[in-house]
Structure formats: structure tokens, C-alpha cells
Amino acid sequence: MQRPSGRQPDELRETTITRHYTRHAEGSVLISCGGTRVLCNASVEDRVPPFLRGSGEGWVTAEYGMLPRSTGSRMAREAARGKQGGRTLEIQRLIGRSLRAVVDRSALGERTITVDCDVIQADGGTRTASITGAYVALRDACGWLLKHGRIKSDPIHGQVAAVSVGIYDTHPVLDLDYDEDSAAETDMNVVMNDGRAFIEVQGTAEGHAFRRDELDVLLDLADGGIQRLMSLQREALGG
Amino acid sequence: MQRPSGRQPDELRETTITRHYTRHAEGSVLISCGGTRVLCNASVEDRVPPFLRGSGEGWVTAEYGMLPRSTGSRMAREAARGKQGGRTLEIQRLIGRSLRAVVDRSALGERTITVDCDVIQADGGTRTASITGAYVALRDACGWLLKHGRIKSDPIHGQVAAVSVGIYDTHPVLDLDYDEDSAAETDMNVVMNDGRAFIEVQGTAEGHAFRRDELDVLLDLADGGIQRLMSLQREALGG
Amino acid sequence: MQRPSGRQPDELRETTITRHYTRHAEGSVLISCGGTRVLCNASVEDRVPPFLRGSGEGWVTAEYGMLPRSTGSRMAREAARGKQGGRTLEIQRLIGRSLRAVVDRSALGERTITVDCDVIQADGGTRTASITGAYVALRDACGWLLKHGRIKSDPIHGQVAAVSVGIYDTHPVLDLDYDEDSAAETDMNVVMNDGRAFIEVQGTAEGHAFRRDELDVLLDLADGGIQRLMSLQREALGG
């Protein structure tokens, strides 16, 4: 089997994480995974959703969007169509859950951190890149809160990153790009923490269903890839 | 560990599948899984979405809704709010993908089967009950097409059912009801076919992330539960 | 003249009223009028619309919906279309007004009872069946409030039921089913209280306009039918 990109089955795409990418956000990260580029801006606001008012707890959430021409053919702008599609809502709910899994919301106090993940250019794996980048932006926003004395202790108690795996041309491979993704028979997005435990596992059989032994290999590949992504996150964060 | 319902960890709730529940739909199934009751109506229409026009292929899709007082406290009606929420869109996309995984859309011809899954009463596991019930409704709709000479060969090439599993009070359990679900640390929805292969695996860690060995037990539990649900489906279908 | 169903001109369809149909609602009634089946769930909430805040008065309102395949051919789901149609709004306003006509809103206190009328299967007369069923659900919700000591006196001061009448094949008939309704030249929905007075009269000439003498016969038919429906309501309520 030959991957379109010539990569090994367990090889990540070249991934870079750039902090302080824009000027206004409390955390601003551009993550590039091969041809996929996502801008992750974390914003701190001193308000919480109604169900948390008076609780002393904060909230962490995410929004996701694709620029209309981030893709091969132009997609209609969701703002112009008047609603966010099902895929968008599904992805931003996933990103939000993944981030909340490593945050102590009591330590955050009654404020909200919203991480906007906007896809500048898409080449497969935009949702997992969003999670990996959003973690770094969230880290910076919490650093900002600590530095400005708004909170006393760090609300982040773990590290989170994500990657896709799938079966391409009958072989399990790591970190699918668009060419592989659109041809893949099975696609799985895996979100893990730095304790090597799973936060989310979302596997979908596009073509044929996957056997248990295939699932096992895919999870191994994801585990390895996420270890390396976490190293890159730590490097970017300067430690 | 004691489950609130007194069930064994690997014990399904009492599940019944009633066909021909309403009069107009080509397939109409009421599925009850404990206190969860979902009406699954399959409708045949002689048209396909734009992207399939002229292709000779058909389409299978699903819509999902909860009656406003199917739940403990009344939820706002989505039709009155003017849009379907993210959870609704996510669930109906999942049901549609699960059904399409066992359908040969060429054999269906250029027509659409829409399965409406409406929750009459909710007690956890509405999305997996929807899939298990929708399969039977889809079966009946295809039987109707065959009987009326609209299609020559059966477009369904597999059987599909779904169940939830999760970690409740540190123990893996099968088929969570609402009391367990709202307290669960980890929740996973599993969709499988009759070849014991996975069509969808969606695991979410609400509280703590789950280890690989926990994941393995959960998948075993799901596998066993789905075998039994498939027996119930076959019984309901008369063989 | 022969009615399609073989009924006498002044004969109601077989009508059954089942209380406690679902588990969560404070009042939950399934009403069947021939092939028409409507689930009426009454929900109590401790809030009122803005225009009543601080007034000491409560509110009674209704929402109406049809399951997409409650009808002969599938209707688009209103939640998916993003708005409720004119017919839906018109019907739910009618149900709400009819119920409020027998309620002392001061005795209710600052709370809202919403009755959701969801059509499971349609065969004509869904709006009048909704009113007749909703009254029983409302009764049960008020019983619940009394039993739990939330209110001191019964806010319901009258009984309400409704039926359709129309001119089919030149003859006035009671309680039209779908076959009659779609062929009827004139259609009238009548809502009355137990004092034999009118709460709503809505007559529409689809084909030819109706003369005053025809109107008189139709109102007589409605009066008789509603007397019998009120007996069925009282029976269901155990008195």
C-alpha cells in the first residue's frame, strides 16, 4: 500500500503550532497539519450561560466555522444561509466537550472561555486539528487570567490532543489527509489526554463496517500519534 | 455495585418491538426499551436529493424529534423555536448513516426512504432505540416496495442494531437508563451489524476519561447486547 | 345519502380517552376518535409570560403538532422547515382560547399550564379531538396541583369539548372523518361548554356558502355530539 502523500502508515503530517497569531484574543494559535490550517482564538468573557449563574463555576465552549473557500469548491457561507449546519454543530460540540474534560470549572470562576476554531484552509482532519490547537489557545487564555490576577490557581488539570485514523485501501493509517479521507472505508476521530486515556472515540464506517481487530490497530495508531502531538503542544508552550 | 433498576451489568431492559403501529406509513414500529418509547415511521417517496438525481441510486435518511413532554421537564418545541438543536441534528445524522450502512442504494432505485424517529417517552438511550426500531421499519418499507412490484430485489444486505454502554459507579454496564446515564462517567453508543462488525462507535467521557481496558469491556458488553437486540428484531419480523 | 363509514348523520366515531398515557406529564391523555389519535400532555411550569408577571394570575396555553407521517403522505417536519405554518398556529391558538374559557386564572396563581397536542395518526377532526382530550389532561394537571398543595381551589369552572360538523353530499353530518372532510362543501368546528353555550364557532364554506337554515341544523348536530363527548370525558375522569 502506498499513501497518496508517500507517508508511512503511522506518520503524522508536518504539524506546526504558532502562538500569538492575532493580536486581540487572550489566546491565539494557528495550527497547520499539512495543508490544513485552523485559527484558534480563545476569548475570555466575564459571564456564564444562564444555567451556571450564581454557581461559582465557569464554562468552556467552542465554535467552529469554515471560510467559504477553505475547501476545493466554494461552500455557501453559513451566516448567509441563516444557520449552522449539522456537521458544524456536531464539531463544535465535540471540541467544547474535549476541552472541558481537562478543565476544573470551579477554579475558573464565573467566566466563559470561548475558543473559535476557524478553518482557513482545509485538507482533512479539521476537527482534530481544531482540538489540538484549541488546547494551546486555552492554555494561553488561562495564562493570561493568572498573569492578570483574575484567578489564583490554574484551572487546567490535563492536556488534550486529537487525531484521525482510518482504513485506507484496506490498511490502517494515521492522520488522514483529504485524498485519503474521501476514499477511506472507515474513519475514526480520537481525543485523548496525557494519561493516555480516551476522552472521545468517534468511529464511522463509510464503506464496510470495521472488525474488532481493526479497531484495536486504529486505537494503537491514534495513541502513538497523539503522544507526538502532545510533544509539539508542549514545545510550542515553551516547555 | 447495585444498578438503580436492579439489573445485572450485562442485562438489557425489557424491550418490545411492535410493527404496524400507525396506519399510513409504509413501515411503522413502536420500540419500547424500558421507559423509553420511540415511534419509527418509514416513508417511501419517489424522489431523491439533488445530488442523486439521474444517478439511478436511492437515499435513506432519518429525522429525529422528542415530543416536548417526553422528558421529565418540558422542553421547548423545536418547531416553535424555529430550529433543530445541535443534539437533534447529530442524532438524526447518526441514525441515517447507520441505516445506509446496510442498504444497497442502487437496488432501491431513485426513491427516498425517510425514517422519522419520534420519542414519545424518554428514559435514556433514545438514539440507540431509534436505530434498532428504525431498522425494522425500514425492513417493512422495503417489504412494501417488493410486494407492490416497485423494486425487484431486496436492497437490505445486513441487519443493524444499537445499544448504549457506560461506566456507572466505576463499573461497566449495558443499556443505561436515565438515572444511570445522568450519573455516568463515561457513555458510549455502539452500532453494529449482523457480522459483529462496528458501524459506529461514539464514546464520550463525561467525568473521567476511560482507559483502554475499560473500552475493551464496554465493547464486549455492547456486542452481547446487540446480539440479543437482533434476535428481538428477527422475532418481530416473524422469523 | 350514505356516509363512507356507514355511520348515521348524527353518529360520532368510536371515541376513547386514555389517561396517564405517558409518565412524565402532570396530565397525559391519548384520545382516539376513529382513526384520529392525539396525545395531549399537560405540563405545569412555575412561570408566566412577561405580560402576567407580578399580576398573580396564571396562564393556560397549547401547542399543536403533527408527526410527519401521521398523514397519508409525509409532511415536512416543521422543526426542520424552521417555522410553524399558519394552520398550526391557528389551531394552537384555538385550543388555548378554548381551554382558557373554563379556567379561573387567578385561582391558578402565577404558573403556566401548557398542553401539547401531538397528532400520532390523522383521520380528520384533529383540532376538535385535541380540545376534547386537552380538557381531560388539563383536569389531571389541576388535580395534581391540588393534590400537591400548590393551589387551594380548583381553577376549572366548566367543562369544554369540541366536534366538527359539515355538509357532505348536501346533507349535514356530525364528526367528519378524512374522507368526508376532504369532500365536504362546508366544514364547521364548534366548541361548547357544559352550559350548552358556544365558546368558538368556526364555519368555512369550501364549496358553496351555507344558508342560515343549514347553519341551524349544523349547530344542532354539534350540540348533540358535544353532549356525548362530555359524557365520555366525565367517564374517563371517573365520574
Added chain:
Amino acid sequence: MQRPSGRQPDELRETTITRHYTRHAEGSVLISCGGTRVLCNASVEDRVPPFLRGSGEGWVTAEYGMLPRSTGSRMAREAARGKQGGRTLEIQRLIGRSLRAVVDRSALGERTITVDCDVIQADGGTRTASITGAYVALRDACGWLLKHGRIKSDPIHGQVAAVSVGIYDTHPVLDLDYDEDSAAETDMNVVMNDGRAFIEVQGTAEGHAFRRDELDVLLDLADGGIQRLMSLQREALGG
């Protein structure tokens, strides 16, 4: 009993009908009933709704709106709120049905006449004034079609007008203005044709339900009022 306006119980408000009120519409009528002023513009378009395409039949429909400050306190603009309310939809459906009751849609051919009824100033009875005015505008639009040779025979086979009646301070009265309407215990809108038959009867008991004998008096009042309105329509139309 003394009516706020000093009118007799069976006395209409001063009513004037002005044709050719604006320049562009094929029929343009301003109707004033006391303080109520409605502009009724009939527009001819060479297209029909999808369900009539290829049928050879035409369509007649209506839209209704109130200028934001046609009323005592400013109402939010429906275009700004992003949807038409239930009352608006209910009224425009009523106007449309009333007009279609006197039109032979085959003689109209495959074209649509839309009558826009926009309330410039409201003082009760806007929906019945709309119907009475819309009939004249429709007449003019059909005259335009005949004069320009677009149709051969007149599609209008009857005359239609409408008025409100109600019980004010225990007495039945004709043509309620806003002061009476907001205090009325019962309100009924009646639409009749020139054969003295009923096209629509919509009675609503706001306060107490109305007895059969009250209903009879109200219908008599309406009948008399509508006769006079039809005279005014004929006068305005120059015959």
C-alpha cells in the same frame, strides 16, 4: 346601553371606499370604516403556486400587515422580528378563503391575484374591512384583465363583504370599534355573499360563552350590516 360612539346597535360606522388609491396596482382601494383605514392593493402575476402548475387554474390569495404605528402603542415590525405572527397568518388565510369563494379559478387562467391588505390606521375590525375592501380591489384587477384581453370571461361570480358583531355590555351590536372590541365579551366575524349565505363565521367568546339565542341575534345584525356594505361596494364600483 350606550355605545361609546353613540351609534345605534345596528348602525355601521361611516364607511368610504376609494378606488385607484395608488398608481401601480391593478386594483388599489382604500377602505375607511370609522377610524380604521386599510389599503388593499390587488396585483396580477403570470404564475401560480407549484400545486397548480399545468392545471389551467389560477389562484387568489391575500397578505395582511399592520404598519407598526397603526395602533395605539407601537408594535414591533414583523419584517424586523423575522416572522409573521399567528394572528397575521390567521387573518390573511381568512381573507384569501373569502375571496376565493366568489372566484371561478378556471376562468382566471394560470395567473395569481394577490391582494395586499395593509392597515394604515387601526380602530377595530381590520380583518373585516380588509375583506370588504379587497373584494373591490379584486374586482378592479379582474376588470383590468378583461380590458387588456388577458381573459375572456369575468372570473368573479359573486360579491363578498364582511363585518364584525359582538356582545357589548350584554347587548348585541354591529361593527365594533376598538373601544367596544377590547371590552366585548363575545366577538364574531361574519363573511357573506350576495346570496345572503355564509362564507365564514368565526365567533369567539372572550368573556362568557354565548347562548344560541344570542348567536341568532348576532347573525341577524351581521346580515343587515353586510347588505349595506355591499351597497357601498356597488356604489364605489359605479353601479
Added chain:
Amino acid sequence: MQRPSGRQPDELRETTITRHYTRHAEGSVLISCGGTRVLCNASVEDRVPPFLRGSGEGWVTAEYGMLPRSTGSRMAREAARGKQGGRTLEIQRLIGRSLRAVVDRSALGERTITVDCDVIQADGGTRTASITGAYVALRDACGWLLKHGRIKSDPIHGQVAAVSVGIYDTHPVLDLDYDEDSAAETDMNVVMNDGRAFIEVQGTAEGHAFRRDELDVLLDLADGGIQRLMSLQREALGG
């Protein structure tokens, strides 16, 4: 060059301003500029937008709409389409800014004046006619506030009026009607105050771009026209 209307290049259309046109609004003005007729209703409300609450300042805003058949062919009703178009939003923002330029919002206190500009009949220049008419309605609403003792000093510190100018058939002309506007190569809307200073200048080259010398002539024409419109405003206001 001959203008379609036979007017001189610097000649306004016949313009009339009628106050107290409807009964409910605190200021109600019908302005006619040739065939263009706009009803401008100013409403006073004792509330301000959220960003001004507690500031002691008031707000002045405008809404704009066209009746569906104010134009040569019927336009879809914005309330029915479910949103206001870009042109509508642009125009109502312009009217609001123009009015606020002559208002001392502190003197107004925490209340809002909304001027609804509804086009009854359109023949070009509806946005400038709206501004010229809205000023008079705003004047009357402020007079009402003074007369009823709600405010102590007049919040209006200047006069505002507007006109369109453009290049028609290569010649600069004042106050374009629809025939000229649809053929014009360049169109400019100019809003000025009584100090002969500019509040808004909005020039758009439909056909060819306009040279600086053309711009200078257009601004001179606008200046002259606005002087005369301000005389008409003062006359209407009885001074």
C-alpha cells in the same frame, strides 16, 4: 437634454408635507415628492437599547419598509420572506444616523423615538423623502414631549433634509424620479443640515465613474434643493 418629466435640471418635484396624517403616532407625516409617497410615523417609548440603560441618554432610530405593491411590479413582503433585505437595512441605518445628527440625546432623557418610514407609493428618491419627512415627524414628537412636560428643553438643535442628485444623459440633475434613476449613470444621496454642512454624502457610479468636477456640480445642485426642502419643512411646521 430633456428630462422625462420636463423639469429643469435644478427643479425639485412638487413636494407636499402633511402633518397629523394618522391618529395614534406622536408625530405622523405624509410626504409626497412627485409620485413618491412616504408615511413617516414617530413613536415615543420609555425605554432605550441595552447599551444606553442607565446612561441618562435617549435614542433616535428609524425603520423603513415598502408596501409590496408600492412599486411597478409586486415585491415579496419582507415579513413573509422572514428577513429584511440589505437595501432596507442600509436605508434605515442612514435615516437613523441623519436624524441623530440634529438631536441632543441627553436632553431627550432615557426614551426612544422610532420613526417608521413606510413607502405607500414609490417613484424614486424614497430614502431622501423619508429623511425629509421623518425630520418633521420627529419635530412633532418632540413637541408632544415638551407639551406633555416629559422633557424640559427641546432636544433638536438643527434641521435636516435630503435629496438625490445624479447624472442623467450626461447632465447633472436634481431630485431624480424613477425613470431618471433607473437610467442614471451616477446617483448621489445628500443629507445636509441648516448650517449648509454635510451629514451624509453617498455617491455611487452605476455606469461610469464620476469626475471631480461632476461631483462639484452635483453637490451644488443638492445644496440648492435642500435649501428649498427646508423651507417647505418650516412652512409645514407653521413657521
Added chain:
Amino acid sequence: MQRPSGRQPDELRETTITRHYTRHAEGSVLISCGGTRVLCNASVEDRVPPFLRGSGEGWVTAEYGMLPRSTGSRMAREAARGKQGGRTLEIQRLIGRSLRAVVDRSALGERTITVDCDVIQADGGTRTASITGAYVALRDACGWLLKHGRIKSDPIHGQVAAVSVGIYDTHPVLDLDYDEDSAAETDMNVVMNDGRAFIEVQGTAEGHAFRRDELDVLLDLADGGIQRLMSLQREALGG
């Protein structure tokens, strides 16, 4: 007078134009004007709006959006709010008109070029930066059409660029940044072509109205600034 940035009154911010910024669009340009960064992606599609079908003419249009945290405090995402605001619609209509002023739509044939202008970071002047950048992206998209033989002759017959001018602290200045813009008394956006003629002039007096002599100076400043921006466009385009 000292500008916050220390610039001379007639000094542009540092402006860079980067072509081929993303991979998929037929023209992709990042324009930076000081702290303002806008991504302009031009997409070619083989279809035209309904009003142009069969006309042989093409269409050029624009859409505009701001990333939620492109600004100092986070703005709600328009896709999540369900509609584009008035400011957004106004800006994208302006960009579209400006581009169409230099395009021969017959030479384009029946295809549409949509330029998406998405603001990555905002520091004043985003609409004028969008126009200046969009022109270069449009140029590249037309180059792509020529190179691929889709069109025979270049549809672009002129060059277009835009800049803002305003009165800051009583002095006319060129190219306002956010600090100046929010304090400016008068703000004007000017769009010109390479014949030094005006395509759009939009001046708004926020604080005091501007006199004719001030207007003259502002237009001179804009003219000079646009000459320099056009040099930068030509440089970027390699000539």
C-alpha cells in the same frame, strides 16, 4: 495635531499584499493595512443568479465577514445568530458594486466570481482594505480563466482601490486606524478607479457635519492615498 500612530496626515499605514495565500481559491490575497488583515478569496463558479440566466452575461459579487475575535472584544458569530447584520450586508454590497465597476460582464460569460473578504484581524478600515485586496484576487481569478481558456478576453477594464479619510481632532487625515476611527468626527470611504474618477463616496458625520471646504480636502487626501495603493496593487501583480 499628533496622530496616535505618529503618522503624517497624508501617510498610509504600511500595506502589504500577498497573493496565493491559500491553496484552493482561483484568486487568494491577504492584504495587511497596519493591524488590519483581510483574506480575500475569489471563487469562479459556472452559474449566474436567476436574473442573468440566458443573458450571456456574468456576475461579480462579494461576501464579507469578521472572525468573532478579529476585534478587541468578541463579537457573536453571525452564523450562530442566524443572520448577517445590517453593517455586514452594507459592506458586502459596497465591495460588490466597486468590483463590478471595472468589469465587462459580457466578456466574463455566464459565470460568477464571488470574492469572500474575511477579516482575520481588525484595526479600522476593513471595508476599504477589502476592496483594495479583492481587486487583486479578482485579477488573479480572471488570469486563471484566461490561462485555462475559459474566456478569450480580459473582462477587467480598469483598476479599483479604496481608502478611508476623516477629520480627527479637527484635522483631515488619511487611512484611519481604529483609535482614530472611533474618535473621528467625520468618516469617509472613497473608492476610485485608475482614471482618478470616483466609484463610491460615502461620507458620514458622526460628530459635527462637515463643511464643503473640509470635504474638498478629504477628497484630495483620498485621491493621493489611492494612487499609492494602486502602485502597490500593480507591484503585487508583478508589473
